[in-house]
Amino acid sequence: MQRYLLTDSLVELDSDLGTVDPRELAALANDPPEIQRTIGGGHSFPYPYTVFHASYFIDRNREINGRPFAIDFAIRDAVSHELVGIIGLSDLDSYDLDAHVGYWIGRKFWGGMGYATRALSLVCDFAFRDLGMHRLHTRVLEDNLRSLRVLMKNGFQVEGGT
Numbered sequence: 001m002q003r004y005l006l007t008d009s010l011v012e013l014d015s016d017l018g019t020v021d022p023r024e025l026a027a028l029a030n031d032p033p034e035i036q037r038t039i040g041g042g043h044s045f046p047y048p049y050t051v052f053h054a055s056y057f058i059d060r061n062r063e064i065n066g067r068p069f070a071i072d073f074a075i076r077d078a079v080s081h082e083l084v085g086i087i088g089l090s091d092l093d094s095y096d097l098d099a100h101v102g103y104w105i106g107r108k109f110w111g112g113m114g115y116a117t118r119a120l121s122l123v124c125d126f127a128f129r130d131l132g133m134h135r136l137h138t139r140v141l142e143d144n145l146r147s148l149r150v151l152m153k154n155g156f157q158v159e160g161g162t
Contacts, residue, residue, distance in 0.1 A: 013073035022054035
């Protein structure tokens with residue numbers, strides 16, 4: 001699969017997940033169970049998140065018959081290169097030019113630092129410019145106001161609700 005590098009002054013995104021240490025990913029994701037709670041149970045984000053889960057995620061196949069159906073990126077701080085989280089595009093639809101975007105940030109990087117906002121901005125630009133997508137969609141839990149703000153800052157619109 002082709003490697004993609006997306007960068008700005010705050011974050012660098014690398015689609016080569018082979019550069020990620022599974023122990024580092026597991027330590028960041030294994031947050032008693034805050035990350036799982038904020039992304040919702042439908043995403044099969046396990047808790048506890050072990051090195052086995054991290055290795056499986058890093059090694060999983062993202063292609064069918066040589067065509068990508070998902071592109072995941074490690075989010076790193078552009079200066080320290082510390083792993084911050086994961087962002088990705090999935091369900092890439094070359095017919096409808098549509099994809100799902102999802103992300104999570106380790107809790108120690110929450111609180112207005114801008115990592116999620118900047119990573120999402122880079123991925124949206126990449127999806128529209130380089131992949132030719134016309135629409136990106138995602139889901140957000142109604143009580144996850146941080147994520148909703150990140151999405152709104154990047155031009156997403158609420159289409160449904162309870």
